[in-house]
Amino acid sequence: MNTTAFSPQVPAGPGSHRLLRSRRRARHRPSATQQAGGGAGPASPPAATSLIPETLEELESDSELQLLHARIQQEGQAALTREEQRRRQRSLEALGVQPFGAVLQGAGVSPLVRRPTTVLQLNIGLYCNQACRHCHVESSPMRTEMMSHEVAERCVQLMEEAAASNDSGSRLTVDLTGGAPELTPQFRYLVTEARRLGHEVIDRCNLTVLLEPGQEDLVGFLAEHSVRVVASMPCYSAANVDKQRGGGVFTRSIAGLQALNAAGYGVPGSGLLLDLVYNPGGVFLAPPQAQLEPVYKQELLEQFGIVFNSLLCLNNMPIKRWADHLVKEGKLEEYMQLLVDSFNPAAAEGIMCRDTISVGWDGRLYDCDFNQQLELGLPKASLRTVFDLKSLQELTGQRIAVDSHCFGCTAGAGSSCQGATE
Template identity: 60%
Template sequence: METDEEFKLAAKRLKAEGQRALTKEERARRRRALDGLDVPNFDAFVVDRGASALVRKPTTILQVNIGLYCNQACSHCHVESSPLRREEVMSEAVAARLVELIDASKKKSAIKTLDVTGGAPELMAQFRPLVLAARQRGLDVIDRCNLTVLYEPGQEDLPEFLAENGVKVVASLPCYSEANTDAQRGVGVFERSIAALKRLNEVGYGIEGTDLELDLMYNPGGAFLPPSQETLDVAYRSELGDAYGVKFSKLFTLTNMPIKRFADYLHREGKTEAYMKLLVDNFNPAAAEGVMCRDLVSVSWDGRLFDCDFNQQLDMPMKGGNGGDGGLSVFDVASLDELVGRKLAVDNHCFGCTAGAGSSCSGSTA
């Protein structure tokens, strides 16, 4: 197929070029661009608008970024993953410590879910061992999947592995349109994504009567808020079902955060100030009450602890521990129970999670 050949060429280019890491100077310039805007202090704004103070509750979700290596390099990616980021992957020691913390965190916290992300988490050596350890302990497991990873060498049995272990799949598909998806992710990605969804359907994912959950994640293709989940769910079911015979369980929407590659896009288009105003003007106190950081702990590939995945990508770790400015790590705490009651680290990007119907890694929050 012509599109298949185009996909191979695009993949070859990505693997050759990748996405280089930003220098400290570039990161500082990006930070100053946001700080220079007249954006309210988020912490004070939340309380002033009637929401409760932002402090940690008992942890129910452990979200683990096990590596930044990815077979894609998407234009909207807040993690800035790419085929070149092969060194930033979780070690066996960090993975083992995570399992110890799951076992130890049972007095105040009740960890119910291991949420595994990346990069393309399935390509990391610690992915399958972590999944198996969590399932053996009765935890729900979420695999945040980019879909095309199913066609990477060595992943031929991935659908069966996920199904046999009852792993919930949250698949990122930015649009039901081939043109819009390929614009964000690269030529041929949509076609491969549809093929992957069909493959997951074949083993029972998204099929009524099975317990195998296949959820889709949508994020806007520009500087605007996502439509309602309910409206978009109907559109996705119609478009994907009628055109391709694809089935799924639920659809989630995720607001684009004004960080990393999307922040670069806003800067290039001259839309940073307007987008931040959009987020602030649409602040929703109910969404602030439901923000995921209240009961989620985010862990980076090197074991550092964060209040959310976005803070992780901005290098805003939980303070304290032997890491000094590097912040707390999994080796600094005996249990995640120790984190309960801590004040959450926030900044102006947090308005992305509280705008409109709210936004989280599990969709809207209000």
């Protein structure tokens, strides 16, 4: 299997910052695959300069992040991930909390094994035009990892096998995420092939990517293929969004939403689904979706004339950048206490790992996107990559890998890539 990262003219290495100064005025140039992928739609985002130079400048001025990148280069990402895991575990031990699996069993939750796969989630690259402070993937313009065509083609073959089966779950939801998945060469290929096979497609969009140079036809491409857009929008306040996601992100996000609306997204009767994603900006859980959604709809409609279908509320997972932030603030134990105290057996019954398989940019298999970022692979040693699978049906009945971070998915109303789990 070829797992060589594709680099769209970005610095080498997942944490490299050596070329930041020379990249300040860089603009993203679409690949040949992107240029050939889509036709013009009924509306396109307004022309805008790239967000990438601003993101790189913010990263360069962040001394804490620079120190983290230096440690990644010196010690390796795996070593930092193990350290992070030990910190979470020590926090739970200090609180006198049993391991997650034991808590599930004690609460009478049904055994955590995989049901038939209905969601094929593909993290097709870590390259992104943003560098959000809560990002559990640690994406940024400095990340080079991207899915090869060989891996993408194998994923399409698994989609074909699912479409050809007679099972009731033969229609998959193909969930494309990243990074900014749209900035990877395989994005339009995967969208086109998945829709050809009759599968639903989700694009996890940061909205600002719609305004990146070279993406002028992206809204039209998404609409042409009836892709469901699930867009990050952690607040309807500019100050809160920019604090969490970077300077100028809110204004660009609003422009992206308006362009999607102009193409019919979120408009009743259009058939083009637009969902927004909320995640907390502090040490607290996401509120109930049913309570927050009407407020979002009213505020965005009154202020900007924006409409959308649904709001998904996600808890921040205590991993990667959010974990680093908690450690810096001395609040990791407090946050773990909150998650444990808010454990909800009903939410645990609906967690996404029961019917979702997560595929990394290099083709490796995981029970969820969070396990992927912690390199916590499937328990069965013979199932490591998409090339080990003949069909997604092989996954049914397999044990699910869990660890201390899983309390984040079972707190409150629950949290998954599809929103609340209860």
